Amino acid sequence: MDASYATQDYAGSAIARQALNTLIKDDEQILENQEIILRDLQELPASDIAALTDQPFDDIMQGWVSLAYIAKTGGDEQYTQQQIDQWMEKFPNHPVNLSILKTIVSQQPEALGRPAQIALILPLKGRFSKAAQAIQDGFLATYYNQKDDAHRPVLKIYDEGDDPQQIQAIYQQAVNDGADFVVGPLNKDSVTVLARGTDFPAPVLTLNYGEDADTPLGNLFQMSLSPEQEARQVAEHAWLDGHHKAAAILPNTNWGDRVFAAFKERWEELGGEVVEYQTYDAKKSDYGMPIKRLLNLDESEKRADGLKRLVNMKFEYEPRRRKDVDMIFMAAFARQGRLLRPQLRFHRAANIPVYATSHVYSGTLQPNMDRDMNDVKFSDMPWTLTHDDNELKSQIEKLWPSSSKRYMRLYALGVDAFNVIPELNRLRRNQFSSYQGETGLLYLDVNNRLLRRLVWAEFVAGKPRVLDKF
Incomplete structure (x- = not known):
């Protein structure tokens, strides 16, 4: 770590x-x-x-x-x-x-026993198969990296399939085969169907959140790399930094809508105001127009053009951006972030602090490509912000050099899914305790959902520098 x-x-x-x-x-x-x-x-x-x-x-x-x-x-x-x-x-x-x-x-809940056999349920085929493979590889690498061979549980892997309605039967098959702890499924719909079951003789740790957020389910635990959770932490961090009036720029996608809605909801709960937001086409490279609209530069240009027509003469002018914004929430992946940040600077927003989720960082040190990202603050997991002293990560990168970079955070999810199992008793007994995982500082809420506190970093000379506060 x-x-x-x-x-x-x-x-x-x-x-x-x-x-x-x-x-x-x-x-x-x-x-x-x-x-x-x-x-x-x-x-x-x-x-x-x-x-x-x-x-x-x-x-x-x-x-x-x-x-x-x-x-x-x-x-x-x-x-x-x-x-x-x-x-x-x-x-x-x-x-x-x-x-x-x-x-x-209060009295402590009934303790979970140490599992003798674990079932790992993942979609091994179909559109989620590559993500599932990364989670499985991370899980297996951690499983075989255990020092205590005498207590290593039996592990069996099951295909989740592509029909969420079959997940109850798959879970029951795993239990019939001897599983006394189940990890998975991954698909959100499958998690929702499973969570609506009434009996979990073998405790379950799902790899996504279901739709029913407010239902505590005894022996069913849920973990996820939720982008909405990250967006809420962006709002909290920016507020604690002293900002109150936000502008947001986001892709015109379902993902963009979700993270912006989560950010906006938390920001307004804290008393902040979203004064403007604009969307951009993630497939393009020129984001000049949405940035101009975000900063009211388009209105400034219209006023200047109107004045030129009124006086019937040409003159030099400098567009003025709006002054009621003290931070920008930039919802973007690495490619878009590398384009958005310098274009924000060009359009007179160089001095407005920019905040983002982990998606803005590729997870790989690329200072030449990320040099235009300087001063952007973002949250991320410890796994992506450590590069030299994580032995398990080094082993995974050697075994899977290509996929471990592309699906880096999913490997970390697999690592934590295995390591957190023996910690669930402690986390459930004391809701104010936590476990330092690779995906973040993990703790359980009242609905048995594992939530993550992330590390904060800032791009300096094209490299993320970890900050000394949350």
Whole structure:
């Protein structure tokens, strides 16, 4: 793991999150933000949390630090309840959601056993087969990289097929064959169908999110490389950087619509305003017109042309861009990002901070191709931002030199899908704990969905430089 990720400022992030907490109005979003505050603080060793109690924080932040220490070091339910009672006497006006206190105290869910046989269900044929192959290779590389051969489970692989309605039968076949843990399926529709089942004798970790987001399902866990989740983190990061008025430029595709909708929803929840957005054709290379419309340069040009006609003479003028934008959300993949950023500079937006999701980075160091991306901030997983000290990644790149670059993040998903299995007990027992995975800092929400906290980086001299904050 990249050492720079290990030095993330968890305490600083918690302090920033507390400031953010005062701005959020939606109850569910407040609860989510408060859970992240505790999760950040619990990433620190107990001794470091204890040391923070000596810092000159206000009462609310002191309350969070003390609560994090209780959650980190708590014993049985009775003892923890006593600790919480004392905490409430000391911080009677603290804004913590009562459900968080109940979670810290509550009895733990039934533990999952160590699997003796794992079933991996993936679409081995059809349009998802290449993505599935990358996930499978990452999973297998991690499986065979285990040091403890004595506890290596049996692994059987099943074809998910292309009919989501068959997934229940495939799951049951895997269980009948002896599986006591199932990983997959990958197709979103298959996940939705499976999740609507009522019985999971073998726990399941799906590789995508189903449609039913608000249904906690005992032994069914879900993980995903969700672009919408990344877009929401862009909104949070930009807001914490002090921005309030956003413009967005996105491709005229379903993917573009989804990530923009997620960004906009979270941005407005935080109190931000999207003052303008424009779409572009991802197949083209000249994005001048949508950028002009985004920055109101087209209106400036129209006013100048009208004035020329009015006075009936030619004169020099310089178009002026709008001044009510303090950040740009650039939804783009690497090819489009390399074209958009210099065209934004050309159209007088050089000084407006630009934020993006991981898709803007190819995952491969290409400073000559990415030199025009300088100053763009983006979130990404540790797997793509480490290049020298990840032994498993180096092995995978040697075994699959071509596909490991093209499907880099899917290999990481396969790695985490295997490694997180023994961590699910801990993550489910303590919702404020997390697991440092290759796809991000993983934690479970109340609906058994694994969410990811990503690393933030900025292009400098054509290379991503990891930032020291979330």
